[in-house]
Amino acid sequence: MTDSALDEDRTASDFDDDFEPFDIEGAPELPAERYLDRELSWLAFNQRVLELAEDPRLPVLERANFLAIFASNLDEFFMVRVAGLKRRIITGLAVPTNVGRAPHDVLSDISRKAHELQERHAAVYQELVKPALAEAGIRVVSWAELGERETAHLRGYFSGQIFPVLMPLAVDPAHPFPYISGLSLNLSVRVRNSRTGRQEFARVKVPQMLPRFVRVDPDESIEDARYVTLEELIANHLGDLFPGMEIVEHHVFRVTRNEDVEIEEDETENLIKALEKELLRRRFGPPIRLEITDDMDDVTLGLLVRELDVTEQEVFRLPAPLDLGGLFDLARLDRPELHYPTHVPTTALQLQPSESNLSADVFAAISRKDVLLHHPYESFATSVQAFLEQAAADPDVLAIKQTLYRTSGDSPIVEALIDAAESGKQVLALVEIKARFDEQANISWARKLEKAGVHVVYGLVGLKTHCKLALVIRQEKGGLRHYSHIGTGNYNPKTSRIYEDLGLLTADDQVGKDLTRLFNELSGYAIEKKFKRLLVAPLHLRKGLLKLIAGEVRNAELGRPAGIRFKVNSIVDEAIIDALYRASNAGVPVEVWVRGICSLRPGIPGLSENIRVRSILGRYLEHSRIFSFENDGDPQIYIGSADMMHRNLDRRIEALVRLTDPDHLAEIGSLFDRAMDPRTSSWHLDGEGVWTRRSTDESGHPLDDLQVKMMQQIGQRTRSGKRR
CATH class of the missing domain: 3.30.1840.10 (Polyphosphate kinase middle domain)
Structure with missing residues (x-):
């Protein structure tokens, strides 16, 4: 039995108890000039x-x-x-x-x-x-x-x-x-x-x-x-x-x-x-x-x-x-x-309607199996939007709770919340009115929601609410059931067509209870640290990731399978970077897939020779965040809204959810394999902060475009009826 199996019932609060991820005094001192300038x-x-x-x-x-x-x-x-x-x-x-x-x-x-x-x-x-x-x-x-x-x-x-x-x-x-x-x-x-x-x-x-x-x-x-x-x-x-x-x-x-x-x-x-x-x-x-x-x-x-x-x-x-x-x-x-050739997102395989129905029963689909969504390759409209619209119209749905960080004009998401409130459901919308350059628009949405009877709150003083969460409470035989969505991107139908993001739709009771506790903390005065499948900032997220990194170091030192893979928009946080340096020094292979800022210096002997950093830009804006740990052959993978920046880890409410479905774990592993493959077009970062584009092979032939390959792969999956 692996360590993770023994830890199946652990809570995120365990990351806070007597936490010491590394023996700092015994570890070699890291060089002073180990970060690249973020600006x-x-x-x-x-x-x-x-x-x-x-x-x-x-x-x-x-x-x-x-x-x-x-x-x-x-x-x-x-x-x-x-x-x-x-x-x-x-x-x-x-x-x-x-x-x-x-x-x-x-x-x-x-x-x-x-x-x-x-x-x-x-x-x-x-x-x-x-x-x-x-x-x-x-x-x-x-x-x-x-x-x-x-x-x-x-x-x-x-x-x-x-x-x-x-x-x-x-x-x-x-x-x-x-x-x-x-x-x-x-x-x-x-x-x-x-x-x-x-x-x-x-x-x-x-x-x-x-x-x-x-x-x-x-x-x-x-x-x-x-x-x-x-x-x-x-x-x-x-x-x-x-x-x-x-x-x-x-x-x-x-x-x-x-x-x-x-x-x-x-x-x-x-x-x-x-x-x-x-x-x-x-x-x-x-x-x-x-x-x-x-x-x-x-x-x-x-x-x-x-x-x-x-x-x-x-x-x-x-x-x-x-x-x-x-x-x-x-x-x-x-x-x-x-322009780029037209691409029409497909409906996720599990959410496709049967031949006798024009639309799928989203709740029934989620009840059968967790659904991992990958936008814009898979449609936002027939998944997340359909989930909320169906919840608004379903007489068995009693309550909807949702965070809104950025949305769009005439948003069907906002309209669904209004429809739900007007039909007598309990609706809570946590509107982040401090989302930069969307402040005025979010104030307008907040007032429109309030007029419709939605309970509108603005989160916690001093913290932006950046997590992407939706929770639906439905009356079913035997009692109430939770249906949850946790995503890496905003509830914005327009940007969902050009931003690459992941999302999890699940009926897992533990995730539902976690979200219930988190929403209570955001809307009331509850102080609840215990989460089963979530890592939540600002209290536990950094500590949780540091502990997971430390676990990979221990596995490497014991000769067990170890590896770390991060996909982020930005990585600046010194504690996270130093932990990755120490993992590299312990022999842990570290792969960082970053779109924007990277203060980490890869490939430096004695500091980061086991770290590779890649960047992929293209038709779609790479926006999902993934944190993957090999964990002695029993992978622990989290997705969510948090980048590795001080503001995300210290001054925002962020949430990562752990994936558990074996198919989903394999899918994320395959995504990383393709991104880090030398045959995939990408930019490579060196230790001096220089990014080199590698878009052709030695013969001058174009390397694979990851996003084109994902369009083809997911389109083929839809046609064949197989998830992978």
């Missing part, structure tokens, strides 16, 4: 996104989409991470860094790498993607390339659709320098009064609600169409905005502001009102980046730098067009041959 590691992740845009083998509109994703990612990085570091430096707070460097040095390194990446980003658009788009009949042209007929048409479009919404703002003694909203595109305009000869400055904001790329001629076929940028169209009609004035100079610029939200929850009695007040402040955060076109003159730049109070290091001089996030508009063009 530079994040920038390295965004570089991997950029490398996809550089890949000529990808459909061109997908390359444009990756350019837009890179830009959007970098905007958020500056608004949150860079802004947070700068704020801490200014206020004298400690700057969190795991590499022991001075805060100003950290910001300097970030600025250097960010400048390098933004220049490369612009070059990829100008030299690679824009010409490839033109070859495909999508031509972004300049005003000078247009003939009289085209300019006449665009003048009419400008007069009718753009001119009425523009608001030129002068800067003079009677007009102070205007507020420049974050991430808006703006034209700086210098004009000369023809009567006095005096030069003045004005600002024109490019309207964000209008299309960024304007069709030159609507009569042109979509297969061969020309576009001009909205800002260039406006720039060539400045005379209409400043009649009687001579246009001396005009340039495009863009400001990024600190848009992170900080709220002291213990100092307020009303979290929603305090958050709404803070959201108003967000709009007026200090500038932390100024992007300008490379043709901007020194006079205009000097004025902007002075008025916006930015440093030379915060100025990014780039070729037009700025804000390549606008390429999202072009990437949505209806040109199927320029």
Whole structure:
């Protein structure tokens, strides 16, 4: 009998009792410089996104989409991470860094790498993607390339659709320098009064609600169409905005502001009102980046730098067009041959309806066997959404409890909860209104749910509720039965089509009891540490994983089968990383599959020679988190919402659930085997923090695309009627 069998009834609270995962005093001291800088590691992740845009083998509109994703990612990085570091430096707070460097040095390194990446980003658009788009009949042209007929048409479009919404703002003694909203595109305009000869400055904001790329001629076929940028169209009609004035100079610029939200929850009695007040402040955060076109003159730049109070290091001089996030508009063009081939998610085998029914009985399916879901290869709509919609309509369902971190507009999940409440069921929704950049939307959902009679709570003070949980209580013969869903991704039907995630649907009574205890803790005043199949942060998750890692070390030292496999978005936590280093030194093979930040340094003799780190980016955003332990041949595998970051382990409610079905354990093992296979296209991390893409073999033939293989494998499984 294995150790895990003896421990079958252990609880997560056991991880807290006299816990000492390693004999730290007896262990070799680890080197001081054993972590990679988390901010530079994040920038390295965004570089991997950029490398996809550089890949000529990808459909061109997908390359444009990756350019837009890179830009959007970098905007958020500056608004949150860079802004947070700068704020801490200014206020004298400690700057969190795991590499022991001075805060100003950290910001300097970030600025250097960010400048390098933004220049490369612009070059990829100008030299690679824009010409490839033109070859495909999508031509972004300049005003000078247009003939009289085209300019006449665009003048009419400008007069009718753009001119009425523009608001030129002068800067003079009677007009102070205007507020420049974050991430808006703006034209700086210098004009000369023809009567006095005096030069003045004005600002024109490019309207964000209008299309960024304007069709030159609507009569042109979509297969061969020309576009001009909205800002260039406006720039060539400045005379209409400043009649009687001579246009001396005009340039495009863009400001990024600190848009992170900080709220002291213990100092307020009303979290929603305090958050709404803070959201108003967000709009007026200090500038932390100024992007300008490379043709901007020194006079205009000097004025902007002075008025916006930015440093030379915060100025990014780039070729037009700025804000390549606008390429999202072009990437949505209806040109199927320029996109990835259409993929329709399949319905999970266990949830497929019988020939006599149009829809499956989800409760009956879950009762027979746990269901492991893999989105977007398997449909969210016919699994998680169907589960909640069926629960809302089922007269035998008495209660539904659910966490909502991010959802979408017109969400069928929210509508199901409303329907359930209106039909008299007990419904609890834990809405995380502090989910970054979704705060206002979540406040709106919370109020809509409350009006429908849903019991809405906001979790625990000082902690974000990030776990993805749903619990349905159903009256059946013999009493009440629990039906549970625990996932790695949000209850968001839109992102479920582009985010790779896992989820477990189960009728296991122990999981149901665990979730009942956890929901009671989140909605009331219960303090309950005992969970059977869950690891829950912030109390037990880190300790539980450290104990599991220590178990692999013991197995390796005893010559038993040992191995650790993690799949995460980010790994930064020093305690977890150090434990993996010690496991490596004990001879435990460690495989880390990470999408984003990785502070762990693999392959260093005497520290991490048994650790391999891979990253996979592609059509879908790899988002699931998996923690797998060989456990002397009796694998222990957990899935859930937690990354290995301080915020997830210390400042969030997170939950991992242990998989028990042998088929599910084998499926996860097979997924890791494929991801780590040298024949699979991926990025490899070395000990110096350099990621190397390996997408072709020695003969130049493309390596396997994991996501394409998963689409094929799961599609074949559905057709054959076999889970594996």
